[in-house]
Amino acid sequence: MTGKCMGIVHVHTSYSHDCRDSLEMLRAFCLARGIGWAALTDHAEDLTPAIFSEFVARCASISDDRVTLIPGLEYRFAGFPGLHLLALGQHRWMNPETPAEFIRQSHQASRFTIAAHPILYDYQLPDAVLDGIDAVEIWNATYNTRFLPDPRAIRLLHAARNRRPEIVGTAGLDQHDSRNDRETRVMISAGESDPLLALKEGRFRNVGKTMSFDSVATMNPARFAALTLARWLFDRIERAHRLLPARAARSDAIV
Numbered sequence: 001m002t003g004k005c006m007g008i009v010h011v012h013t014s015y016s017h018d019c020r021d022s023l024e025m026l027r028a029f030c031l032a033r034g035i036g037w038a039a040l041t042d043h044a045e046d047l048t049p050a051i052f053s054e055f056v057a058r059c060a061s062i063s064d065d066r067v068t069l070i071p072g073l074e075y076r077f078a079g080f081p082g083l084h085l086l087a088l089g090q091h092r093w094m095n096p097e098t099p100a101e102f103i104r105q106s107h108q109a110s111r112f113t114i115a116a117h118p119i120l121y122d123y124q125l126p127d128a129v130l131d132g133i134d135a136v137e138i139w140n141a142t143y144n145t146r147f148l149p150d151p152r153a154i155r156l157l158h159a160a161r162n163r164r165p166e167i168v169g170t171a172g173l174d175q176h177d178s179r180n181d182r183e184t185r186v187m188i189s190a191g192e193s194d195p196l197l198a199l200k201e202g203r204f205r206n207v208g209k210t211m212s213f214d215s216v217a218t219m220n221p222a223r224f225a226a227l228t229l230a231r232w233l234f235d236r237i238e239r240a241h242r243l244l245p246a247r248a249a250r251s252d253a254i255v
């Protein structure tokens, strides 16, 4: 698999209830864009142990020297709204009921774990997750848009690294429809033969539509301040755009 530099992370397929992209469609999506590997993260609650085995086997049979589909699942937990944990390179079924169980079981059942979209749980990770997770998703192209990463998630990553310096930060598509490519990529070097090992050891670069940064989002204070300001402005403009149709509808109703 040497030479497959460009990858995508946090990708759903038709194994998720909210996605219609078959594995074959996803393979075509990758081939059309020169993407060599895709780390899949289907919703765990949509699978059974038998379907999971089929999923893993089909990923292997569809993969070849041009595209590797890496099986994985996204887990959610009762009592932890918004906290979704991704297990990449998952080869064994698991059914954890709590984030702490996920951390314990994922060490045996998968190869790389990510705390997805921290914006959905107000950037508060339970200690058990901080103690065992491999990565924080610092740019979720669905929740943070394709245009800018999430400075508060980057701050969470840097705080988490004070506790465990091996934690890295990944960009994820959170893709549910391959007709809408939000263009975040994870790049490894041409000599790497194992994308998940490169991720685990921080040998990658996150590349998005407007900016790129290394695996720990190294930024000098001026760049981080500029990103924070840009994010603030962008979010306000976006909110104003979202409110406009609602206001227009209200004024129509009054008229």
Ligand SMILES: [Zn+2]
Residues within 6 Å of the ligand: 074, 084, 116, 117
């Ligand atoms: Zn999620």
Ligand SMILES: [Zn+2]
Residues within 6 Å of the ligand: 010, 012, 041, 074, 174, 175
């Ligand atoms: Zn997802």
